[in-house]
Amino acid sequence: MxxxxxxATTAVLPAAADAAYRVMTRDFGNPSSLHAxxxxxxxxxxxxxAAVAKALGCQPGELFFTSCGTEGDNWAVQLxxxxxxxxxxxxxxxxxxxxxxxxxxxxxxxxxxxxxxxxPDHTGRIPIEAVEAALQEDTxxxxxxxxxxxxxxxQPVAEVSQVLxxxxxxxxxxxxxxxxxxxxxxxxxxxxADLVTLSAHKIGGMKGSGALYIRSGLRAEPLIRGGGQEKGxxxxxxxxxxxxxxxxxxxxxxxxxxxxxxxxxxxxxxALETLQAKVPGLAVVAEGDAPHICAVSLPGRPSQVVVRYxxxxxxxxxxxxxxxxxxxxxxxxxxxxxxxxxxGMLRLSFAPSNTRDEVDALAEAMLSATRDLVxxxx
Ligand code: PLP
Numbered sequence: 001m002x003x004x005x006x007x008a009t010t011a012v013l014p015a016a017a018d019a020a021y022r023v024m025t026r027d028f029g030n031p032s033s034l035h036a037x038x039x040x041x042x043x044x045x046x047x048x049x050a051a052v053a054k055a056l057g058c059q060p061g062e063l064f065f066t067s068c069g070t071e072g073d074n075w076a077v078q079l080x081x082x083x084x085x086x087x088x089x090x091x092x093x094x095x096x097x098x099x100x101x102x103x104x105x106x107x108x109x110x111x112x113x114x115x116x117x118x119x120p121d122h123t124g125r126i127p128i129e130a131v132e133a134a135l136q137e138d139t140x141x142x143x144x145x146x147x148x149x150x151x152x153x154x155q156p157v158a159e160v161s162q163v164l165x166x167x168x169x170x171x172x173x174x175x176x177x178x179x180x181x182x183x184x185x186x187x188x189x190x191x192x193a194d195l196v197t198l199s200a201h202k203i204g205g206m207k208g209s210g211a212l213y214i215r216s217g218l219r220a221e222p223l224i225r226g227g228g229q230e231k232g233x234x235x236x237x238x239x240x241x242x243x244x245x246x247x248x249x250x251x252x253x254x255x256x257x258x259x260x261x262x263x264x265x266x267x268x269x270x271a272l273e274t275l276q277a278k279v280p281g282l283a284v285v286a287e288g289d290a291p292h293i294c295a296v297s298l299p300g301r302p303s304q305v306v307v308r309y310x311x312x313x314x315x316x317x318x319x320x321x322x323x324x325x326x327x328x329x330x331x332x333x334x335x336x337x338x339x340x341x342x343x344g345m346l347r348l349s350f351a352p353s354n355t356r357d358e359v360d361a362l363a364e365a366m367l368s369a370t371r372d373l374v375x376x377x378x
Pocket of ligand 1 (some may be wrong): 067068070073099147175179201
């Protein structure tokens with residue numbers, strides 16, 4: 001299989017798998033236990049927290065391990081509205097967020113909150129003017145992702161923080177950086193973000209693992225109450241194998257970040273050029289500001305059919321976010337694309353393990369897809 005779906009998930013890096021295996025089979029203690037194995041596990045969790053914090057550019061004490069990016073997003077939204085409960089019931093987010101932000105916002109609408117869903121331009125980017133126009137005195141949260149998972153667009157999160165400062169707003173700024181972590185250089189401080197969500201399985205860690213950055217000084221509310229782990233904010237025995245894998249992947253990704261970014265930028269540019277040259281009718285819809293994601297379309301050819309055809313030929317790519325499970329993408333829907341272009345959308349997402357030869361093979365397969373599917377009348 002040739003895999004171009006790294007925004008959906010990545011293979012676990014060998015170093016991350018080794019770290020998890022060691023923790024599962026040898027250093028498997030419960031960090032809350034008082035004996036030597038427990039103490040060793042507790043020490044390692046803190047070392048792993050420090051490693052992920054270093055890769056993110058924050059203090060270890062500002063990073064809380066979660067079970068996934070979805071949990072981090074839900075927690076961030078809940079935390080911001082709880083802290084802002086005496087100030088207002090207005091939220092700003094975007095129409096192109098992941099469901100992990102959109103669904104909690106929709107639930108809050110049922111509780112009387114007003115939510116502004118800002119729409120992107122045709123490239124998938126949110127204009128900063130839209131944030132300026134939507135900001136109200138009673139806005140308690142602006143939640144804007146750093147990198148969109150279906151277009152690769154980088155959103156103007158740092159500019160939003162400037163707008164909030166300029167208007168003396170006390171709204172908290174959350175960014176879902178699940179797709180941006182180690183793909184785009186940033187720190188929570190450089191963005192001016194109060195809350196930042198990460199997920200391990202997008203960077204070579206394991207599924208079921210993530211983290212939420214909570215700026216020091218924010219009086220966070222517990223997400224899960226119980227045994228008091230994660231400074232009492234997120235109880236539950238720490239998922240030590242997943243945390244060990246997350247740290248190993250983050251350490252490696254941070255060490256090689258700049259060279260990986262350069263490689264991915266070059267590979268994506270090659271892919272876009274090759275696909276446009278070899279596949280008649282292919283349209284580049286979003287080049288993607290982030291180095292690893294772009295979106296193209298075979299207008300009028302249903303993407304589900306093309307994805308299945310390519311899968312049969314040994315290629316994995318997707319018709320948008322894996323989370324849609326076959327439903328039309330709300331991201332492409334928000335971009336004001338013509339129906340044929342929207343119907344034919346395909347997302348490509350790369351990792352440093354991908355090669356130009358794989359791109360060449362994909363171009364050949366897409367060319368045969370256009371021929372075979374025309375012949376089959378689809
Ligand atoms: N946010 C974005 C932008 C994502 O792409 C994803 C996963 O696809 C998530 C959140 C959810 O992360 P997880 O799969 O760890 O719950």
